[in-house]
Amino acid sequence: MLKIISRLLVPSRCILCHTEGSGICDSCRQVALEARPSTCYLCNALTKDSQVCASCQWRTPVRRAHVLYRLDVSAESVVYGLKYDGREDVARSLAKALQAADLPYYDVITFVPDTNQRRRQRGFVAPQLLARELSRLSRKPYLELLERNDHVPQVGAGRQARWRQVKGNFRYRNDEVMRDKRVLLIDDVITTGATITECAKELKRGGSGPVYAVAVAKK
Ligand SMILES: [Zn+2]
Ligand SMILES: [Zn+2]
Numbered sequence: 001m002l003k004i005i006s007r008l009l010v011p012s013r014c015i016l017c018h019t020e021g022s023g024i025c026d027s028c029r030q031v032a033l034e035a036r037p038s039t040c041y042l043c044n045a046l047t048k049d050s051q052v053c054a055s056c057q058w059r060t061p062v063r064r065a066h067v068l069y070r071l072d073v074s075a076e077s078v079v080y081g082l083k084y085d086g087r088e089d090v091a092r093s094l095a096k097a098l099q100a101a102d103l104p105y106y107d108v109i110t111f112v113p114d115t116n117q118r119r120r121q122r123g124f125v126a127p128q129l130l131a132r133e134l135s136r137l138s139r140k141p142y143l144e145l146l147e148r149n150d151h152v153p154q155v156g157a158g159r160q161a162r163w164r165q166v167k168g169n170f171r172y173r174n175d176e177v178m179r180d181k182r183v184l185l186i187d188d189v190i191t192t193g194a195t196i197t198e199c200a201k202e203l204k205r206g207g208s209g210p211v212y213a214v215a216v217a218k219k
Helices: 002-009 026-032 073-083 088-100 116-122 126-138 159-166 194-205
Strands: 062-070 108-111 146-148 170-172 183-190 211-218
Touching (some): 062 088, 062 194, 073 088, 073 126, 073 211, 088 126, 126 183, 146 194, 170 194, 194 211
Parallel strands (some): 108 183, 183 211
Antiparallel strands (some): 146 170
């Protein structure tokens, strides 16, 4: 609570260079952060418009996954600010960057949820902050379509283990009719792609149309 109040009183400063004004200043967005090339999110093959490549399509219902930045030291600071400090000003700057990116048409925005335990501990869910800000800019609704089971820690798991672990971790929770709605699914960092894939499968199970994913960073 105190954190939130102090944030209202203190002007926003760039998380990278500390210039007053916004969560990420224009110059850091252009210079310090490296735009990530358009690739398949599963195998990193270069593709057009961040499409999933032909050989990976059978593994995932995700059609395209747009990643803003290469996960280097600068992008790590940005993600840290979003994920562990819940900086809404950083979320706002990232939403602007997403809004400026060439994303496919979508009807609703949703996000990769956190466990209830972690949500309680932190008081926020990083991808949700981003979803909310993007919803404000794009005037598209954002819905909590998924929930995450409370067990299974993810940190430290190897690549194969991660795919196994993530199975059954998410549940479609919305009663709304999603038939054919195009969904934009937001996450902070993509590592193996297992989380995004599993979430997209659940969204499809819930009746969604095409699922497009976006993330802040990936190696
Ligand atoms: Zn800056
Ligand atoms: Zn691929």
